[in-house]
Amino acid sequence: MLIGKPLVSIVSAGLSKFGRLDGMYGREIFAEAAKEAFERCPNLDPAKDVEALFVGQMGESYEHQGHTGPTLADWTGLLPKPAMRLESACASSGVALRIGIFAVLSGMHDIVLVGGVEKMTHRTTAEVTEFLAMASDFPFEQWHGITFPGLYALMATAHIHKYGTTEEQMAMVAVKNHNNGVLNPKAHMQKVVTLEKVMSSRVIAWPLKLYDCSLITDGASCLILTRPDLAKKFTDTPVHIVGSGQASDAIGIYEREELTTMKAGKLAGQEAYKMAGVEPKDLDIAEVHDCFTIAEIIAYEDLGLCKPGKGGSLVEEGVTMLDGEIPVNTSGGLKSKGHPVGATGTAQAYEIYLQLTGQAERRQVSGAEVALSHNVGGSGATAAVHIYRKG
Amino acid sequence: MSETPPFTIESFYKFVTEGKLMAAKCSKCETVLLPPRPVCTKCLSTDFRWVELERKGKLLSYTVIHVSPVQFQSMAPYTVGIVELKAGPHLPGMIRGVEPEKIRVGMDLRVDFDTSIQTQWPLWPRYFFRPP
Numbered sequence: 001m002l003i004g005k006p007l008v009s010i011v012s013a014g015l016s017k018f019g020r021l022d023g024m025y026g027r028e029i030f031a032e033a034a035k036e037a038f039e040r041c042p043n044l045d046p047a048k049d050v051e052a053l054f055v056g057q058m059g060e061s062y063e064h065q066g067h068t069g070p071t072l073a074d075w076t077g078l079l080p081k082p083a084m085r086l087e088s089a090c091a092s093s094g095v096a097l098r099i100g101i102f103a104v105l106s107g108m109h110d111i112v113l114v115g116g117v118e119k120m121t122h123r124t125t126a127e128v129t130e131f132l133a134m135a136s137d138f139p140f141e142q143w144h145g146i147t148f149p150g151l152y153a154l155m156a157t158a159h160i161h162k163y164g165t166t167e168e169q170m171a172m173v174a175v176k177n178h179n180n181g182v183l184n185p186k187a188h189m190q191k192v193v194t195l196e197k198v199m200s201s202r203v204i205a206w207p208l209k210l211y212d213c214s215l216i217t218d219g220a221s222c223l224i225l226t227r228p229d230l231a232k233k234f235t236d237t238p239v240h241i242v243g244s245g246q247a248s249d250a251i252g253i254y255e256r257e258e259l260t261t262m263k264a265g266k267l268a269g270q271e272a273y274k275m276a277g278v279e280p281k282d283l284d285i286a287e288v289h290d291c292f293t294i295a296e297i298i299a300y301e302d303l304g305l306c307k308p309g310k311g312g313s314l315v316e317e318g319v320t321m322l323d324g325e326i327p328v329n330t331s332g333g334l335k336s337k338g339h340p341v342g343a344t345g346t347a348q349a350y351e352i353y354l355q356l357t358g359q360a361e362r363r364q365v366s367g368a369e370v371a372l373s374h375n376v377g378g379s380g381a382t383a384a385v386h387i388y389r390k391g
Numbered sequence: 392m393s394e395t396p397p398f399t400i401e402s403f404y405k406f407v408t409e410g411k412l413m414a415a416k417c418s419k420c421e422t423v424l425l426p427p428r429p430v431c432t433k434c435l436s437t438d439f440r441w442v443e444l445e446r447k448g449k450l451l452s453y454t455v456i457h458v459s460p461v462q463f464q465s466m467a468p469y470t471v472g473i474v475e476l477k478a479g480p481h482l483p484g485m486i487r488g489v490e491p492e493k494i495r496v497g498m499d500l501r502v503d504f505d506t507s508i509q510t511q512w513p514l515w516p517r518y519f520f521r522p523p
Contacts, residue, residue, distance in 0.1 A: 130460040139400045140426065144484045144517065145456060145463040146471050153454035154473060154483075161452070161496040203468075206455040206491070252426075254473045254481040259452050 004277035006240035009231035012041035056092025056116035057342035089135035094345025094375030094384030115222025118340035135378035137252035158259035169312030171198035181332025188338030217338030221347035243387035245271030262380035287348035404515035425480035
């Protein structure tokens with residue numbers, strides 16, 4: 001059994017600047033992330049040592065470009081190594097990470113590069129709204145004008161109705177994550193927002209307002225994974241992945257058993273906790289998928305950080321703040337750091353890599369040893385959860 | 392006797408054109424499937440019959456969309472919701488004929504049909520919800 005054992009080790013990680021990166025193609029942004037990962041790991045000879053590339057990217061529409069795997073291998077100097085793009089909407093690179101774990105655990109590869117990329121900001125908001133909606137059901141959701149924020153708004157309305165969660169509590173998620181993002185020099189929007197500012201921002205899909213929504217961002221992220229017994233060859237401070245879970249749910253949220261929880265997220269979390277031999281109370285930090293503020297509240301509940309219906313109170317009580325009992329989204333989250341959809345899963349892992357190796361600078365959580373990342377695809381039809389331990 | 396339409400999403404929307412709310416009922420376990428599927432989600436049977444559903448339901452959740460995709464921009468803001476039909480299945484769609492401020496979770500709604508667009512896949516006619 002794999003319980004409690006390191007599955008793979010992260011020996012390096014890279015992240016491009018997140019934001020509006022005018023004049024750059026996705027492949028160039030990915031090369032920036034890879035460059036950081038390679039430079040952090042001088043004992044690695046990328047062209048020789050990296051054996052395969054698994055990369056998450058959501059849409060061909062943004063850049064009118066498919067066949068991203070080999071393109072990124074080329075732009076990172078990894079040709080002719082096998083390369084593959086994985087699409088699972090906003091969980092694309094969380095899933096690519098998992099595939100990288102499979103590749104190493106299987107014995108087929110000793111060292112792989114996993115990552116993700118998306119170039120979005122050169123498109124209009126209406127176009128991006130349409131492209132993102134492709135991650136939802138076409139014939140019953142998109143066809144009836146239901147947007148991506150609309151789907152999360154439907155969850156928010158249900159959560160408000162069932163548990164009395166308030167719009168203010170949702171806004172507190174935004175305030176908290178922006179406070180963290182200010183401390184992250186790579187975050188897209190390094191700006192504090194007040195509760196009043198969130199509450200008075202324009203409505204996108206009621207009850208979600210502009211500042212309840214994550215950002216349309218350009219960015220890329222990557223990790224170098226290897227077998228745990230080889231990790232020390234490359235670094236004195238590896239981070240081990242000790243749990244990995246993934247689950248699927250109906251593509252249409254109207255077919256889900258409950259609108260107030262994401263079953264795939266819950267199941268992926270349970271699988272990862274079990275594999276890691278870890279319980280929610282053992283976590284020092286977590287990066288969760290706050291594509292919308294309500295999504296972070298639901299994530300708390302699905303991951304067992306609090307009881308169902310108590311997510312709003314958890315943020316209100318400050319438990320998940322940077323100096324709280326369990327800091328969540330120390331990077332600023334999708335909300336402030338930004339959400340280049342395909343890059344998000346491994347960008348979460350990048351933040352955890354920094355935190356568990358003591359490199360998170362002004363936002364460092366002292367003594368962090370056990371961490372979790374939670375990456376959701378679309379409106380919850382995919383979820384990938386990983387648990388990490390300081391090596 | 393006319394041939395049974397295949398248990399597909401397209402057949403569902405062709406029935407909408409005729410003003411009918413139809414679903415596939417599993418002949419083995421009686422589960423009502425909407426959307427229809429090639430295989431029963433409960434018992435994996437592939438044996439179905441078409442049943443016409445009562446057009447009544449209750450609103451499970453709703454939102455008012457202000458920022459819409461390109462093709463819906465002329466309609467924004469508009470309200471969409473998920474309705475639990477009396478027969479069981481949940482259906483998402485637009486809510487028309489009621490002010491957003493007067494919409495409440497749990498309210499009764501009725502399925503109606505907009506058959507003004509007579510086209511083929513992927514341009515189906517639409518159903519929508521309205522107060523009874």
